[in-house]
Amino acid sequence: MGTWILNGLTVGREGQSQRHILVDNGSIKQIADAAAGLPDTSGHETIDAAGKLVAPGLVDMHVHLREPGFEHKETIATGTRSAAKGGFTTIACMPNTRPVIDTVDTVKYVLDKARTEGNGVRVLPYGCITKNELGRELTDFTALKEAGAIGFTDDGVGVQSAQMMKDAMAFAKSLDLPIIAHCEDNTLVEGAPVTEGAFARKHGLKGIPNESEAIHVGRDILLAEATGVHYHVCHVSTEQSVRLIRQAKQLGFRVTAEVCPHHLILSDEDIPGLDANWKMNPPLRSPRDVQAVIEGIEDGTLDIVVTDHAPHSAEEKAKGMMLAPFGIVGFETAFPLLYTKFVKTGRWTLRFLVEKMTSAPAEVFGLPYGRLEEGLPADITIIDLETERAVDPASFLSKSNNTPFGGWKLHGWPVLTMVGGSVVWSE
Numbered sequence: 001m002g003t004w005i006l007n008g009l010t011v012g013r014e015g016q017s018q019r020h021i022l023v024d025n026g027s028i029k030q031i032a033d034a035a036a037g038l039p040d041t042s043g044h045e046t047i048d049a050a051g052k053l054v055a056p057g058l059v060d061m062h063v064h065l066r067e068p069g070f071e072h073k074e075t076i077a078t079g080t081r082s083a084a085k086g087g088f089t090t091i092a093c094m095p096n097t098r099p100v101i102d103t104v105d106t107v108k109y110v111l112d113k114a115r116t117e118g119n120g121v122r123v124l125p126y127g128c129i130t131k132n133e134l135g136r137e138l139t140d141f142t143a144l145k146e147a148g149a150i151g152f153t154d155d156g157v158g159v160q161s162a163q164m165m166k167d168a169m170a171f172a173k174s175l176d177l178p179i180i181a182h183c184e185d186n187t188l189v190e191g192a193p194v195t196e197g198a199f200a201r202k203h204g205l206k207g208i209p210n211e212s213e214a215i216h217v218g219r220d221i222l223l224a225e226a227t228g229v230h231y232h233v234c235h236v237s238t239e240q241s242v243r244l245i246r247q248a249k250q251l252g253f254r255v256t257a258e259v260c261p262h263h264l265i266l267s268d269e270d271i272p273g274l275d276a277n278w279k280m281n282p283p284l285r286s287p288r289d290v291q292a293v294i295e296g297i298e299d300g301t302l303d304i305v306v307t308d309h310a311p312h313s314a315e316e317k318a319k320g321m322m323l324a325p326f327g328i329v330g331f332e333t334a335f336p337l338l339y340t341k342f343v344k345t346g347r348w349t350l351r352f353l354v355e356k357m358t359s360a361p362a363e364v365f366g367l368p369y370g371r372l373e374e375g376l377p378a379d380i381t382i383i384d385l386e387t388e389r390a391v392d393p394a395s396f397l398s399k400s401n402n403t404p405f406g407g408w409k410l411h412g413w414p415v416l417t418m419v420g421g422s423v424v425w426s427e
């Protein structure tokens with residue numbers, strides 16, 4: 001017995017249309033134009049998707065699940081629940097856990113846990129570039145790939161040594177896997193909690209300058225040119241980074257990049273006060289940088305949207321702007337935020353947003369997901385575009401609720417998430 005998802009709105013190359021989708025045996029068996037009438041649904045279950053968007057399952061290539069080691073912030077069980085509620089069917093998790101994911105055993109640990117406690121969500125682990133993310137010694141990329149790592153990153157910190165990064169790129173290139181870079185030059189940061197700029201000046205805080213990000217982006221683009229690796233830039237937040245990536249693409253280098261909803265929507269001018277729910281890395285930048293990343297995603301310089309879902313406990317965030325850890329949760333607000341801010345306002349088409357969160361990340365990382373096509377795995381997210389709801393952090397399925405978006409009234413809430421033909425979350 002299969003499932004017909006009836007009368008949903010789909011967005012694709014042909015524009016928007018109403019379709020019926022038959023899911024059978026874990027895959028998309030048939031896609032039919034609704035104009036031709038209802039299909040014969042006898043012997044099948046049905047889901048009424050009339051008036052709702054039926055999108056490919058959302059794909060998030062940058063998330064923190066915190067397990068092993070930081071289970072007070074999040075676990076694979078709670079993180080995947082939160083992801084499913086946000087409409088995500090495939091997520092790629094960062095290795096800055098405790099211990100970090102720098103051995104075959106830790107990769108396997110994450111994959112095993114995801115299989116048993118991952119709520120059906122596809123979890124793809126990254127391995128560390130350097131042992132313990134200390135920047136001193138490369139990990140065994142060959143063994144990590146063999147164990148299931150889909151790329152290498154020291155997310156949380158920048159790789160400070162250019163030689164180390166170059167060696168990492170050459171190694172990754174030989175295995176045909178990407179390097180995913182958290183770009184941050186430590187000599188330009190010195191413990192600052194927010195961006196250099198208006199907010200920092202007003203509160204007498206040290207600021208993180210734009211160059212601390214862009215210097216690594218520029219350096220790494222040169223190293224990517226030299227090595228030919230697929231180089232992917234994490235959470236781009238500055239005008240200068242966008243400019244460098246744009247130029248690298250014009251020159252034909254194998255460079256891709258991601259941007260987070262918060263960097264597309266918030267600037268440092270929006271930070272209401274010394275509340276650590278507004279503290280993340282990279283920090284919220286100037287309005288000029290926000291404009292630059294928006295233009296970056298619009299002209300294709302930035303390829304994909306990721307959440308950088310970074311849960312921290314209420315106790316940790318209560319330590320205040322100076323002492324609290326960097327990061328905000330993202331799964332349960334990402335699509336509604338971008339839908340409300342960019343699609344409902346008429347700036348982006350629905351198709352553009354959906355692509356940036358589905359087919360584009362799948363294509364950048366060579367994954368067989370992110371599209372609604374006969375024969376592909378039935379990873380599908382149904383989204384209510386009509387109902388307005390306020391963000392309620394207390395209702396998050398994530399173990400943490402550190403978000404600056406509490407109370408925001410948004411449209412575009414996922415109502416059903418299906419992975420491989422099984423419903424993994426529904427309202």
Ligand SMILES: NC(=O)N[C@@H](CC(=O)O)C(=O)O
Nearest residue numbers: 064155156280281310326327
């Ligand atoms: N983004 C953040 O502010 N924090 C991330 C680390 C990271 O993504 O660099 C975290 O692990 O908490």
Ligand SMILES: [Zn+2]
Nearest residue numbers: 155156182234
């Ligand atoms: Zn990072």
Ligand SMILES: [Zn+2]
Nearest residue numbers: 094155156308
């Ligand atoms: Zn991160």
